[in-house]
Amino acid sequence: MRMIWVGAVLSVVGGLSAGAQVATGDAVKIAVHAGERTGKYSPDWNFFGADEPNYITAPNGKKLLRELHDLSPVPVYFRPHNLLTTGNGDGSLKWGSTNAYREDADGKAIYDWEITDKIFDSLKDAGVRPLVEVGFMPEAMSTHPQPYRHDFPKGDVFTGWSYPPKDYDKWGALVEAYATHLKARYGAETDTWLWEVWNEPDIDYWHGTPEEYDRLYDVTTAAIRRVIPAAKVGGPSATGIHVGKSEHMLRQFLEHCESGKNAATGEVGAPLDFISYHPKGSPKVVNGHVEMGLGEQLGSVERGMKVIASYPKWKQTPIIMTEIDPEGCAACKGPQNGYRNGPLYGVSVAEAMARSYELAKIYGVNLQGGVTWAFEFEDQPYFAGFRELATNGIDKAVLNVFRMYGKLGGDWVKTESSGELGVEEIIRDGVRAKDDVGAIATRGERAGAREVDVMVWNYSDEDVAGAAAKIQMTIDGLPKGTVQVEEFRVDEAHSNAYGVWKRMGSPARPSAAEQGELEQAGKLESLGAASRVKVKGGGVGVPMMLPRQGVELVRISW
Structure with a gap:
């Protein structure tokens, strides 16, 4: 289950993924201003x-090439x-x-x-x-x-x-x-x-x-x-x-x-x-x-x-x-x-x-x-x-990040994050003293529907366990009415076939059933069913607990 709030009204309550460490300190605040377009989005990842x-x-x-085409x-x-x-x-x-x-x-x-x-x-x-x-x-x-x-x-x-x-x-x-x-x-x-x-x-x-x-x-x-x-x-x-x-x-x-x-x-x-x-x-x-x-x-x-x-x-x-x-x-x-x-x-x-x-x-x-x-x-x-x-x-977890990137489109919109490091700071010092919690977002149309897509990450250069980021994300600039909210996740517990393979005992030659399970685990995983949410005050909120080395894609559509 996930938490989603509208204005000041908390509509769904959920918890952390299994195995994630509890966040400490203040929540990271991410604001996505869907009404403030900042330029045409042009993919660079493809x-x-x-x-x-x-x-x-x-x-x-050949199988992988078809998957790349389908991103x-x-x-x-x-x-x-x-x-x-x-x-x-x-x-x-x-x-x-x-x-x-x-x-x-x-x-x-x-x-x-x-x-x-x-x-x-x-x-x-x-x-x-x-x-x-x-x-x-x-x-x-x-x-x-x-x-x-x-x-x-x-x-x-x-x-x-x-x-x-x-x-x-x-x-x-x-x-x-x-x-x-x-x-x-x-x-x-x-x-x-x-x-x-x-x-x-x-x-x-x-x-x-x-x-x-x-x-x-x-x-x-x-x-x-x-x-x-x-x-x-x-x-x-x-x-x-x-x-x-x-x-x-x-x-x-x-x-x-x-x-x-x-x-x-x-x-x-x-x-x-x-x-x-x-x-x-x-x-x-x-x-x-x-x-x-x-x-x-x-x-x-x-x-x-x-x-x-x-x-x-x-x-x-x-x-x-x-x-x-x-x-x-x-x-x-x-x-x-x-x-x-x-x-x-x-x-x-x-x-x-x-x-x-x-x-x-x-x-x-x-x-x-x-x-x-x-x-x-x-x-x-x-x-x-x-x-x-x-x-x-x-498929490895990285391919699911490209599946997330494939969901972006249209125009860039303004995003702000209280947990994001400056790019020059990263170039100078790396991402070691504290995790970098940032976001990018686009707004566009696809198959007749309007949508805002937000990619959020919690990154550290250090490949060691760390606390999850407690994030309060708001998306404003939305029309009146209801919107659909979908969430997709890549982390240790989601969209990560390697984790499943290790839990199997790291088989050198997986059985046919294990191979099928691993191929399924290699797909991009959603966090439950999509939710219909009423917009109040021009926006919605999507809080999350994002583990270190995790990426989440939130899609708002109407």
């Missing part, structure tokens, strides 16, 4: 990606690595391949789109749009081809695929043939896709100079645009942004696109429809528990926006953070990454996405998207600690 493109075609991969009416994009990497199409950790390019004994190109077609067909069948990351270097074209395939986690992963081409003309011809094939197979849909050149050229993903990356960018975008003139192209997909190498990479790239000599056309500048970079956090184990690094992650978001805002030509160019994650390696396991099985991963995403909107508004830049670098891994144990959205067909 982008996903992975190192391993071949997992897209696996049964669990929301807005288009969902998927960004895979390794779309031009040489190999037989087998996937493994941090590896994938398509064998798109080989050469005969005379050095003539052999193009093979069979594996590529399976990947793009799976995306098309699910209704998911590609964010085509053009890379990596085929073995026959690499300036340093051997060794080529790595064996992660053993040895160096940055092998022959990470080097520049021996012949930029051959590279341009490959990209043009690739775009031509995709255009012929998928038609006008390719005009809606996004095209990004390479990945993280400021580190060992690119064994070339920044200037060589500029050349690669020029040749690649020119080849794409010859085939698909309306193609939206972007880069440089730099890490961070951090002070030093990655900031230099971004700045020199923006300056090249504005005033440098184009290596493909000989003209001044290069096309740039979106700017990409990769903010990451850095969790660590402190005193036996995980301590997240949200401040570091948001600091990287901010530095990238500051750099872009400093260039008048590029300040309003869409920004897509083509990887934005709590840490840097989806396929890496270890005690510092164990949080990824449960709700802490989800609440950290909820906060990072919300705060990225806030930073974009502060710096006056155009945030279009943030790619969550997580999908699913094949042939791995259940809940192995990877950064993934699902494990063996079972």
Whole structure:
């Protein structure tokens, strides 16, 4: 049962979830002003990606793609690595391949789109749009081809695929043939896709100079645009942004696109429809528990926006953070990454996405998207600690946070929270001294109904038990009459298949019945039936006890 009040009248009384700690101290007051619209809501969360493109075609991969499509009416994009990497199409950790390019004994190109077609067909069948990351270097074209395939986690992963081409003309011809094939197979849909050149050229993903990356960018975008003139192209997909190498990479790239000599056309500048970079956090184990690094992650978001805002030509160019994650390696396991099985991963995403909107508004830049670098891994144990959205067909708690984000729409409305930390405070100090209890809200229409959707979080960097937040939330600016109130929750006890799996005894091979129970537990859970409430004084109240590392979505509709 939940508590709902109207004006000063308490209409339903309820209690805490089982296992939640009792809140102490003053209640957090959250006010949602549904009549005060603050701008058009544009989703930034609807982008996903992975190192391993071949997992897209696996049964669990196809299932998950359909779930991503179903998150929301807005288009969902998927960004895979390794779309031009040489190999037989087998996937493994941090590896994938398509064998798109080989050469005969005379050095003539052999193009093979069979594996590529399976990947793009799976995306098309699910209704998911590609964010085509053009890379990596085929073995026959690499300036340093051997060794080529790595064996992660053993040895160096940055092998022959990470080097520049021996012949930029051959590279341009490959990209043009690739775009031509995709255009012929998928038609006008390719005009809606996004095209990004390479990945993280400021580190060992690119064994070339920044200037060589500029050349690669020029040749690649020119080849794409010859085939698909309306193609939206972007880069440089730099890490961070951090002070030093990655900031230099971004700045020199923006300056090249504005005033440098184009290596493909000989003209001044290069096309740039979106700017990409990769903010990451850095969790660590402190005193036996995980301590997240949200401040570091948001600091990287901010530095990238500051750099872009400093260039008048590029300040309003869409920004897509083509990887934005709590840490840097989806396929890496270890005690510092164990949080990824449960709700802490989800609440950290909820906060990072919300705060990225806030930073974009502060710096006056155009945030279009943030790619969550997580999908699913094949042939791995259940809940192995990877950064993934699902494990063996079972959705993790983080996917339910995206289901919450999918319920937002329309316009932003003003929200205030007495428990919310300032974004600059988080960047400076993290979220350690006290929990951050904040909210965002939108107002829109869907299926003929008007609605206000409010996302509330209770986040701490510290992965330890803590008191629930006692929250008194009011939503004003509502019309006279009655409204329907629905509540959805992600926390240790709700929408968390990992908790159910642990209570089962952590079975390595769940039975069919257990698998079904776990798949059901992976869905977004509501807190009871929807309630009909009469509006008094222009508003309603929804109090809640929100556990630490919990997220709640409240929908008011009429």
